[in-house]
Amino acid sequence: MSDEKNKSDQQKSGVSRRSFLKASGISLGVPLVVGHRVINVNGQEVKLYGPTKTSITLTINGAKQTVEVEPRVTLLEALRHELDITGAKRVCDRATCGACTMIVGGKAVYSCTVLAIEAQGKPITTVESLMQGEKLHPLQQAFVDNDGQQCGYCTPGFVMACKAFLDKNPSPTPEEVQKGLGGNLCRCGTYMGVRAAVLQAATMHKGGKNHG
Ligand code: FES
Numbered sequence: 001m002s003d004e005k006n007k008s009d010q011q012k013s014g015v016s017r018r019s020f021l022k023a024s025g026i027s028l029g030v031p032l033v034v035g036h037r038v039i040n041v042n043g044q045e046v047k048l049y050g051p052t053k054t055s056i057t058l059t060i061n062g063a064k065q066t067v068e069v070e071p072r073v074t075l076l077e078a079l080r081h082e083l084d085i086t087g088a089k090r091v092c093d094r095a096t097c098g099a100c101t102m103i104v105g106g107k108a109v110y111s112c113t114v115l116a117i118e119a120q121g122k123p124i125t126t127v128e129s130l131m132q133g134e135k136l137h138p139l140q141q142a143f144v145d146n147d148g149q150q151c152g153y154c155t156p157g158f159v160m161a162c163k164a165f166l167d168k169n170p171s172p173t174p175e176e177v178q179k180g181l182g183g184n185l186c187r188c189g190t191y192m193g194v195r196a197a198v199l200q201a202a203t204m205h206k207g208g209k210n211h212g
């Protein structure tokens, strides 16, 4: 957009960056993005990060890990590139496929669209947490038993989405399983196997073998 057009649009809306900053109480002399510091916005202290790397602490699979990242870095990138936790996959990188699914603060999230700094203070659970030594988690075993994977690229995200789903609904109906897993895509078309795996894991749970 040209400067002239921008100016004219601002005039039409009646809000310019300058007037917005003034109304927000932010001094025009204070850069919006600076090193880790605090500014006062309308009487509230707001922490600013960046643009350079800043130190953050994440709680991943029960262990605290400190990492230096720029504020723009996603949770998925921080784990894969900085901490070598590579179970979650980057496929679409835009909240469409679910290959990057992790459980953050008890909810399944697309980690490609969560900033690493936003995930501080919340428990982060990844697919790496599920195996106990050489023993597969019952949900992982159910994927194997029901041919719930082919190329396997979507599988870690699917397993975590299934885990989050079963944590909330331990005895689902087939219809609930289909609906509950609607946020994950499999290019190999393993949906029938994945749904059967979830129902198997739920049955094991009822039989006293916790999926959890
Ligand atoms: S890689 Fe995150 S939703 Fe596809």
Ligand code: FES
Residues within 6 Å of the ligand: 148, 149, 150, 151, 152, 153, 154, 155, 185, 186, 187, 188, 189, 190
């Ligand atoms: S098993 Fe290949 S994309 Fe799902």
